[in-house]
Each structure stands twice: as C-alpha cells, then as structure tokens.
Amino acid sequence: MNQNRQYRFDTRVIHAAQAPSDWQGATLAPIYQTASHLHQTAENLSQTFAGKTSDHIYMRLTNPTNRTLEEKLADLEGGRAAVVTGSGMAAINNACMALLRAGDEAVSGNSLFMSTYLLFSNVFKKYGITVHQVESTDIEAIEKAINEKTRMLYLETIGNPKMDIPDLTRAAEVAHRYGIPLVVDNTLASPYLCRPIELGADIVVHSTTKYLGGHGGAMGGVVIDGGKFSWPEERFPDFKPFIDRKGPLAYLDKVWREHHINFGTTQAPLHSFLTMIGLDTLALRMERHMKNTLAVARYLQQRSEVKWVNYPGLPDHPSNGIAERLFEGKGFGGMLTFGLKDQDACFRFIDSLRLIYHLANLGDCKTLAIHPYSSQYVSFDDETRRRLSITPDMIRLSVGIEAVEDICEDLGQALDRLGG
Ligand SMILES: Cc1ncc(COP(=O)(O)O)c(C=O)c1O
Incomplete structure (x- = not known):
C-alpha cells in the first residue's frame, strides 16, 4: 500500500494496517499467542513501561495482533487511534468510565442496546453516576438535559432495536457548545455506512x-x-496528566491506562484475527445486507399477517430523511423490526422458520430472527419495555446476505402458517 495515497474506503477496509514485510511475507496478521514478550535489556523494558517505546509487554496491556486491528479500525472510522476489547460491552463500559466519576452526569438517547441501557440506568447508579435518557432524535430534549455536571453525550447511530437515527451533526454541535464530547455506538451502521467522527462525534x-x-x-x-x-x-x-502525556490522545490514554489495563478487558488475539478476516468483506457484505433488507421490508409490507414494518429505508419512516443525509444514499442498515398479531403469533412464526436462524445476535451473514420482548427483555417491566419500544408483537430481523428470494420464501411459509 502506497502510504502517500489516500485510498477509498472499500480498499482501505482490506489494506489498512497491513504489514506483510513485518510478518515474513504473510498476508494475514499473525496471531501472537503469547502472554508476555521478551525484552533484551532491562533498559528497554523500563522504557517500554514508561511509554517511551511501542514494544509489547504483556497481553493484558497490548498485543501485536490486537494492535493491527486497532490501527485498521481507527483508519476506517477516521479516528486517531483505538483500543480493542474482549466484547462490545467492555468497550462501552471503558469508553464511559474513562469520562465519568462519582457525582458526574451524562445524557444519552433512550434508544439503546439492552445491556447499555442496564449499564446506564442500573450499574452506573451504584457508582453515583446519573445518566439522563431522553428521546434519541429530539435534539432540543438532549440540550435541555445537559447541565454543569454533564460530561458525556451518548447516542447510537441506529438505535437497537428501535431503528431511529439521531442527527449526529446537530448532536455534536450541541455537545460541543457545552464543552462535552459526543460518544457514538456505531455498531448497527458500521463505518461502511456512517463515520460519526467525520460528522463531528469525538469517540466511537x-x-x-x-x-x-x-x-x-x-x-x-x-x-x-x-x-x-x-x-x-x-x-x-x-x-x-493525560493531556500532558499524550496530547490529542489524552482520552484514549485514559481509557487504556485507567480502565482497559486495570479492568482486564483484554481482547484475545484469535478474535482480532477472525475480525480482520471478516473485515476484508465488510463493504461487499454491507451492500448486500442493505439491498436484501430493503427488499425484505417491502415484501413484509405486502403480507396481510404483518401489521407494521419498521425500517429507516421505507419512505414513511420518521428517520428516512436524516438517514439519507447522514448515510449519503448508501443505504439504511441491515436490520428491521415488524409486528404480527400478538406474542403467540410471534412464537408460532419463529417456530416455523426453516432457513432463518432463531438466536440472539445480529450482523451475521445469516439471517437471524428473535422476539426481543420474551428473550433479551424478558426481565424488564412493561413500562420500561414500552419506553424502549419493545412490544409483545415485535419480531427483530437481522437480514443476512443469502439469496433474498430464499429469505422471503422462508418468511412467507412461516407467515402462511399463521393463517389469515
Ligand atoms: C448496538 C450494540 N452495541 C453493543 C453491543 C454489545 O456488544 P457485545 O455483545 O459484543 O458485548 C450490542 C450487542 O448486541 C449491540 O447491538
């Protein structure tokens, strides 16, 4: 890769941070499966502990395979640097805890992934941190909730599973007016569809x-x-102290030094390796996910058993206009929700699926279905489920990259079994 050239996203997603000459010619980053790294001199280990070399010490701190993924993801999101962690929740927890202390407040959208919602509303409370949750797309409500104790604004690019899309550009303007950073969970969009840092966000x-x-x-x-x-x-x-030490990377240094290392949120290098293999096809997969999802949304709209379809790609969706603008016409994501008559119909529908997998995940090549009300949200009270738009009649579908005709045929035969 010519370092002096700015390659397009679809090329960078494959070639960013590739270093075959450092890997004995290997074209995939080697998996450095070692807890510790040897140092030739006491001076070098001392310098490395002091942060004066980029050598590796111990896997909980850094790892060469993980570092390659960090460089790739920072490049793809238009960021300066990154820290990979053992799970998405570890990343979210570290990202927020590095910003918040006991007595601090934060503002977040109310359209949040379930564990993020629980982290903000229950777990942080134990540590004296208050997160005010307001309608994710209501920029005025966001502004009103900010006060002198606020240290973070947190939003999801596409809310899971509400499928609402906040105006990140305006949200960043509001946050910056009050001197606070905008943190964005970009999981559902991926950097192929949206790069929040380019829209003004500070942390992804x-x-x-x-x-x-x-x-x-x-x-x-x-x-x-x-x-x-x-x-x-x-x-x-x-x-x-972090600004003095790391300048523009003060925040990431705090994430890494205070939280990643001490909470032990290490990523296993095998998982970084597998993630990088997956990344090579991100652009192709996203194109197909989104093409299929739009076709599935239109198919479901024609079925009498389906009461409603919630997909930002449909022209009457409240977030359709903002999605067109933020995502520059590339698409609307690979997930949708739809409504059947009631919970019983949802259960019968799921039990009739033959091709589509019934499981708790999303963003897989395979199409995945789940009834969130009775699964991830089963222990939530009704008032909270209503606030999070988790209704008993709702199916969530993460549309895969199979032939769309086969996806629709499977949905169709399961709907046929519901009768009328
Ligand atoms: C939007 C979003 N953020 C974060 C997470 C948490 O990620 P992980 O399961 O990797 O911890 C999920 C998981 O479904 C998610 O959908």
Whole structure:
C-alpha cells in the first residue's frame, strides 16, 4: 500500500494496517499467542513501561495482533487511534468510565442496546453516576438535559432495536457548545455506512462481534478516539496528566491506562484475527445486507399477517430523511423490526422458520430472527419495555446476505402458517 495515497474506503477496509514485510511475507496478521514478550535489556523494558517505546509487554496491556486491528479500525472510522476489547460491552463500559466519576452526569438517547441501557440506568447508579435518557432524535430534549455536571453525550447511530437515527451533526454541535464530547455506538451502521467522527462525534465504540466480524464467530469491541476534542479544564480537570502525556490522545490514554489495563478487558488475539478476516468483506457484505433488507421490508409490507414494518429505508419512516443525509444514499442498515398479531403469533412464526436462524445476535451473514420482548427483555417491566419500544408483537430481523428470494420464501411459509 502506497502510504502517500489516500485510498477509498472499500480498499482501505482490506489494506489498512497491513504489514506483510513485518510478518515474513504473510498476508494475514499473525496471531501472537503469547502472554508476555521478551525484552533484551532491562533498559528497554523500563522504557517500554514508561511509554517511551511501542514494544509489547504483556497481553493484558497490548498485543501485536490486537494492535493491527486497532490501527485498521481507527483508519476506517477516521479516528486517531483505538483500543480493542474482549466484547462490545467492555468497550462501552471503558469508553464511559474513562469520562465519568462519582457525582458526574451524562445524557444519552433512550434508544439503546439492552445491556447499555442496564449499564446506564442500573450499574452506573451504584457508582453515583446519573445518566439522563431522553428521546434519541429530539435534539432540543438532549440540550435541555445537559447541565454543569454533564460530561458525556451518548447516542447510537441506529438505535437497537428501535431503528431511529439521531442527527449526529446537530448532536455534536450541541455537545460541543457545552464543552462535552459526543460518544457514538456505531455498531448497527458500521463505518461502511456512517463515520460519526467525520460528522463531528469525538469517540466511537463498536461491538465488533456484529458487522465488522460479520460471521458470528468472534467476539470483541473497540473504542476509537477522534483525537480532536479539547477537554476543557473546568469540566475535565482530571484529564490534565493525560493531556500532558499524550496530547490529542489524552482520552484514549485514559481509557487504556485507567480502565482497559486495570479492568482486564483484554481482547484475545484469535478474535482480532477472525475480525480482520471478516473485515476484508465488510463493504461487499454491507451492500448486500442493505439491498436484501430493503427488499425484505417491502415484501413484509405486502403480507396481510404483518401489521407494521419498521425500517429507516421505507419512505414513511420518521428517520428516512436524516438517514439519507447522514448515510449519503448508501443505504439504511441491515436490520428491521415488524409486528404480527400478538406474542403467540410471534412464537408460532419463529417456530416455523426453516432457513432463518432463531438466536440472539445480529450482523451475521445469516439471517437471524428473535422476539426481543420474551428473550433479551424478558426481565424488564412493561413500562420500561414500552419506553424502549419493545412490544409483545415485535419480531427483530437481522437480514443476512443469502439469496433474498430464499429469505422471503422462508418468511412467507412461516407467515402462511399463521393463517389469515
Ligand atoms: C448496538 C450494540 N452495541 C453493543 C453491543 C454489545 O456488544 P457485545 O455483545 O459484543 O458485548 C450490542 C450487542 O448486541 C449491540 O447491538
């Protein structure tokens, strides 16, 4: 790869951070399966502990395979640097905990992945951190919820599973007006569809388990630092030592040094390796996921058993216009939800699927269906499920890259069994 050339996304997704000359000519990053790394001199180990070399010490701190994935993902998101973690939730927890202290507040959208919702509403509370959740697409409500204690605005590019899309450009403007960073979970969009840092966000997190890996075989997460936020001292006095040490990467240094290392949120290098194999086909897969999802949405709309279809690609969806603008016409994501008569109809529908897998995941090559109300959200009270738009009649579908005719035929035969 010519370092002086700016390659297009579909090329970078394959070639970014590739270093065959450092890998004895191998074209895939080697899996460095070692807990520790040998140092030839005491001086070198001392310098490395002091952060003055980029050598490796111990897998919990850094690992060469993980570092290649970090460089790739930072490049793809237009960020400065990244830290990969053992799961998406580890990344989200580290990303937020590096920003928040006891007594601090944060503002988030109310359209959040289930575990993120629980982290914000239950777990953080135990540590004296309050997260105000407001309608994700209501920029005025977001602004109103910000006060002098707020240290973070957190949104999902496409809410899971509400499928609503906040205006990230405006959200970033509001956050910056108050001197706070915008953190975005970009899992459902992937950097193929949206690069929040280019729209003004400061920090991006992902569950790499989903579209980035793409095959349901590797677990992981990542925190990516845009490296542009200035960390105003009146709101972030504790950032000073990190700013002095790492300049524009003060935040990522805090994530890594305070949280990743001490919480032990290490990524296994095998999972980074598998994620990188998946990444090679991200652009192709996303194109097909999104083409298929639009076709499935239109198919479902024609079926009398289907009461409603929720997909931002449909012209009457409330987020359709904003998605067109933010995603520049590339598509609307690979997931949708739809409604049947009631929970019983949803159960009968799922039990009749022959091709489509019934499981708790998304972003896989295979089409996946789930009834969130009775599975991930089974222990939530009804009021909370209503607020999160988790209704008993809802099926969530992560549309895969199979032949769309086969996906629709499987959906069709399962709907046929519901009768009328
Ligand atoms: C939007 C989103 N963020 C984060 C996560 C958590 O990722 P992981 O399961 O890798 O911890 C998920 C998992 O489904 C998700 O959908």
